[in-house]
Amino acid sequence: xxxxRLYLMESEGLENESVMALDARDGKRIWxxxxxxxxxxxxQPNFPTARSTPTLEGDLLYAQSSDGDVACLDVKTxxxxxxxxxxxxxxxxxxxxxxxxxxxxDGDTLVCAPGGSAATVIALRAxxxxxxxxxxxxxxxxxxxxxxxxxxxxxxxxxxRLLTKGLVGIEASTGRLLWRYSKPISKFGANIQTPVTSxxxxxxxxxxTGAGVVKLKVEGKQVAAKQVYFSxxxxxxxxxxxxxxxxxxxxxxxxxxxxxxxxxxxxxxxxALGAASLCYAxxRLYLHGENGEIALAExxxxxxxxxxxxxxxxxxxxxxxxxxAWAYPVVAxxRLYxxxxxxxxxxxxxxxx
Numbered sequence: 506x507x508x509x510r511l512y513l514m515e516s517e518g519l520e521n522e523s524v525m526a527l528d529a530r531d532g533k534r535i536w537x538x539x540x541x542x543x544x545x546x547x548x549q550p551n552f553p554t555a556r557s558t559p560t561l562e563g564d565l566l567y568a569q570s571s572d573g574d575v576a577c578l579d580v581k582t583x584x585x586x587x588x589x590x591x592x593x594x595x596x597x598x599x600x601x602x603x604x605x606x607x608x609x610x611d612g613d614t615l616v617c618a619p620g621g622s623a624a625t626v627i628a629l630r631a632x633x634x635x636x637x638x639x640x641x642x643x644x645x646x647x648x649x650x651x652x653x654x655x656x657x658x659x660x661x662x663x664x665x666r667l668l669t670k671g672l673v674g675i676e677a678s679t680g681r682l683l684w685r686y687s688k689p690i691s692k693f694g695a696n697i698q699t700p701v702t703s704x705x706x707x708x709x710x711x712x713x714t715g716a717g718v719v720k721l722k723v724e725g726k727q728v729a730a731k732q733v734y735f736s737x738x739x740x741x742x743x744x745x746x747x748x749x750x751x752x753x754x755x756x757x758x759x760x761x762x763x764x765x766x767x768x769x770x771x772x773x774x775x776x777a778l779g780a781a782s783l784c785y786a787x788x789r790l791y792l793h794g795e796n797g798e799i800a801l802a803e804x805x806x807x808x809x810x811x812x813x814x815x816x817x818x819x820x821x822x823x824x825x826x827x828x829x830a831w832a833y834p835v836v837a838x839x840r841l842y843x844x845x846x847x848x849x850x851x852x853x854x855x856x857x858x
Contacts, residue, residue, distance in 0.1 A: 506838065507561055510580075511842065512561060513527065514555035514556070516543050519542060522541055522572065524540060524566065524568040526580075526583060529838070532851065538583040541574040542572045543572060543603070544603030544604055545602065548601050548602050550825060550828075556605035556650070558607045560609070562631070563580075564579065565579070565631075566583075567631070569608050569617060570604065573599070575608060576588040588634070589634055596623040598619070598645075598647050599649075600620075605697070607652045608652075612631075613630060613632055614637060615634075618653070618666055619648060620647045620648030620668070621647075623639070624639035625640055625645070642685075646668040650695065653666040658704075659721075659728070661676065662676075663676055663728070666700075667696045667700055669694065671687040674721070686719050686730045686732070689709045689710065689711035690711060691711040692713045693713045698710040698741075698745050699745065701747075701753070705720055705722075707720075710741050712741050716739035716741050717736060718734055718769065739757075739762075739769065740762065742755070742780035742781065742795070744781050744782030744831070745783055745833065750806075752806045754783060756778075761776075761777040761779075761809060762774045763805075773806075778795075778796060778798050778814075781800075782795075783833070787836065787855060793832065793834045795829035795831065796829070799815055799816070817845070820848070821846035821847060821848050832845055839855035840853060840854065841853075
């Protein structure tokens, strides 16, 4: 949410996936722009729908559809400045549940992952959509479902991306593969969490397999990633992790936990909501459980202290029995936004600007 507007992805049927702007005050639609079709409609389990979140940079909005349509739009009107389809244009190959990343904008560079052997990860000119470089990985890799992050260690700027076959680091200026860490490979084909970095440490997670931290070491122009810890007891749920101070907070399929980021020492575990998506804002932890419940908790390595819990009314019908509430909570200008499928709730949680 920026300047009184919410920016979201939506889909209607299998032929219309769009990016839209809503008025944050009342949820009314300001504009909606179709990007293309919904990707991989025959996926199993079957959840064909929009998955990504748009990325705002200045007066431009960047969005990626589940079918690989990447577009730059005018933030005020929704008019398309440029658009490409990374699956068709670069021989892309995604995993079972289509494309799900949010574009990374780094200056005038847009980073995304078509997947496949020809251009596994690419950098485009954010202002024009022109190709800057492409990185075809030695082991052809599906795109996976997480987003890229920027890491700078030892004077080398790199883009770190979790793909289906593990975590990779790519030199930002050239597209050169710097390192690969192959431990985080999901047994369900579901590498979903976006990595979290702190200095030369990077946390990554693989659903159903495990999670942990690697430490980057630079020698000249070479970079290596050394495992610090990795175990299935660390956060592996779809809902991501947050780092506050020296500690990491996230969920497994059963519990919420807190661990020291660099060592992996677990400080506490608590059933709480079970698997949940997390948001840290205003010194508090907001949880959106896969069961649809919402909770507010203190952020402390000492213990889990829940301050409140509720269930939003009129929750949506599930497409099938495996579908859960997976969307991340958002806090902005004293309001809490919760999305689940085609429903958006807004709650006052602080002083509204």
